[in-house]
Amino acid sequence: MDNRQAMGSWLSGPRAAIEGAGGELGYRGEQLGLPEEGPGSIARPGRRIGALAVDWTLCLLIANGLITDGYQQATGNWALLIFFVLSALTVGTVGFTPGKRLFGLRVVELGTGRVNPLRALLRSALLCVAVPALVWDRDGRGLHDRLARTVEVRL
Template sequence: MAVDRRDIGSWIQGPEAVTGVSGYPGERLDRPETGPGSLARPGRRFASVLIDWVLCLVIARGFFGTETVASGVGTLIPVAILAVENLLLISTTGFTIGQRVMGVHVERVVGGGPIGLWRSALRAVLLSLVVPPLTMGWDVDRRGMHDLLTSSVVARN
């Protein structure tokens, strides 16, 4: 296998020359590197989901009782509450309670703005299936499958 001068030159120039990947997550999407509008970091996103999950557990246990929520089909009640929370709040306000606390929101990739009802519904279903945490590293912009399929991003406020 022959090594071409372009191969060596691209190696010296760094991975961007070969892959076309930008210097920071979100640059390909015309997002700033830091501050408002930049992509939310994984820590903020994880913390916001954790806050939402704890709230859903409290609501489920308050309405259905600890015994019901802790066994059998009852264990799906908090998941259903999480899906409904995501559907209603993201489609209307652009953020869940946890996202609001962590200073992030969900918006369309192109043009910003709310993602709408059907995209919120798809996002909620995927989140309920625990697909997003498993796919967060697939995209160079740290967007999970739920973001890619709904053309959305989680941006900082």
């Protein structure tokens, strides 16, 4: 292996290195029984980040409207609380937030296809902590989804 191959395998990540060595990992969501493409498939990271950006912006606007003293730290704290309530209520009832709906995403519980409100509450609390959302498995699910036994899929 020359330097270019070594650098290329490092840049493309462990999945490419395993597949380059002859290992078969399958597609994202295969182990969960989800389709590879189309409705019901695992949501891609770009859509998920876009939906999160829309939801966070909406929460910041609401918090900014509630807090008019100009203290930015309080606005950020209120936005996080509003985000938690928005996420817990909307995911627990209809399965998506406004941002997820805009990007064509839905949160479903594995096995049932619906989200139990208590699981949505757990998922939202873990999402607000942020660290569980940054740890992903090979299917692209964050730790918050794994612990709540949910998955974010395309509509």
